[in-house]
Amino acid sequence: MIDDILAKGKSTLETITSMHWWTESLLTFTTTRPPNYSFVAGQYARLGLPGEHDAIWRAYSMVSAPHEEQLEFYGILVPGGLFTSLLKEIKPGDRILLEKQSFGFMTVDRFEDGDDLWMLSTGTGIGPFISILRDPSVWEKFRHLRLVHCVRHATELSYQTQLTDLARNPPTNAPFPATLQIIQSTTRDPAVAPPRLSGRITTLLENGELERAGGIPLTEKSSRIMLCGNPEMIEETRRLLHQRGLRPCRRALPGQFVTENYW
Ligand SMILES: Cc1cc2nc3c(=O)[nH]c(=O)nc-3n(C[C@H](O)[C@H](O)[C@H](O)COP(=O)(O)OP(=O)(O)OC[C@H]3O[C@@H](n4cnc5c(N)ncnc54)[C@H](O)[C@@H]3O)c2cc1C
Known part of the structure; x- marks a missing residue:
């Protein structure tokens, strides 16, 4: 075979x-x-x-x-x-x-401008964001990086040490690299101390907790957003972003967010 x-x-x-x-x-x-x-x-x-x-x-x-x-x-x-x-x-x-071929359009070069990159993930959807954070270019393109990882239980918060290391030692020699903040959320375990929150990404977006934890607002002008993982989270977040005037990136039309459904 x-x-x-x-x-x-x-x-x-x-x-x-x-x-x-x-x-x-x-x-x-x-x-x-x-x-x-x-x-x-x-x-x-x-x-x-x-x-x-x-x-x-x-x-x-x-x-x-x-x-x-x-x-x-x-x-x-x-x-x-x-x-x-x-x-x-x-x-x-x-x-x-x-x-032999690689696939996918959830890449940073989809964004023409923007100061802040929000990477919103559920479960294993954090994977491509780790690749993005291990690549120097994202640290040079944006001012603020906000990685949101939502899981059911705290034991599923993999890659914590590697991410903390990346936040402390960005993989670039640029004089003023972006700053990275990691925001974790659990849906079945209680919050501990900020920045570990409790609740779904959509709830945290609606009640403003995500922006409070990230210390920056989500706006059409400054925010660029990547969504990866559970299709329900992506669909519901897409709706919330639309309500705020943010639009998906299309081939000929610059936008503010890109998505990758895992199933
Ligand atoms: C673009 C893309 C990238 C992907 N990248 C990853 C990745 O990096 N890591 C990864 O684990 N999977 C990833 N997946 C999902 C992966 O391709 C398979 O669907 C998954 O491994 C299950 O395959 P299976 O044959 O064992 O299950 P299947 O018999 O195909 O069962 C699929 C079902 O499993 C569940 N499921 C599938 N993937 C996940 C997941 N990641 N988390 C929770 N539930 C899931 C869903 O309920 C789905 O309906 C990706 C999918 C897509 C479309």
Whole structure:
């Protein structure tokens, strides 16, 4: 099966180089990267694992930055999920298929202007924002970076140390890099101390808590917004942003927000 897929020339066979389990169902894994595999921070790859009759392919956002040697992905095991039932069993040294092309339009270059970048994520939707934050360009393009990560339980707040490190040591030599603030929210665990809030992103947007925690207002003039993860959160947030006069970026029309639904 693998030989037939590779013979079509659309994919390469990569090796799993490491795995880290954050919880029983949340994992980070890295793979080898083909020398000519290129992507922009915020894009996703298509990964394939051999199933019973054919390979099963799924989209996975890159967590690694474009300049890094390996590819890194952050995933959740979906109960009964076709792909993730196979992913659960993989170990370092195992093989995984990678489509040669990278995909997606949730990239910083979609914004022509703006001072502040808000990255709103649920669950594993934080992955592409880590890639964006590991890339120097975003630190040079904006003044303020606000990363919002909403999960059910505090144990699902992965990548905290890495994000705190990025906030302290931005990956750029620019004289005045943007400042990063990480705002976490849990929907089933209570808030602890700011900036860890409690509640859904949409609730925090409606009641003003998000802006209070971020210390800057969300406005059409200064804010650019990326939304990633749960499609319900994206749909509802899109509606709230519309009410404030913000519009999605279209191919020929500059806007204030871009989105990536995970299902
Ligand atoms: C553009 C894009 C990028 C993606 N990037 C990632 C990523 O970086 N990490 C990742 O874990 N998944 C990501 N996904 C989702 C991923 O492609 C698969 O849907 C997921 O791995 C489940 O596959 P499965 O075959 O195991 O489950 P399926 O049998 O395909 O079940 C799909 C169902 O699982 C649930 N589900 C799927 N993805 C998630 C998720 N991330 N969090 C919570 N519930 C989910 C939804 O209820 C969905 O209806 C992305 C999807 C898209 C479209």
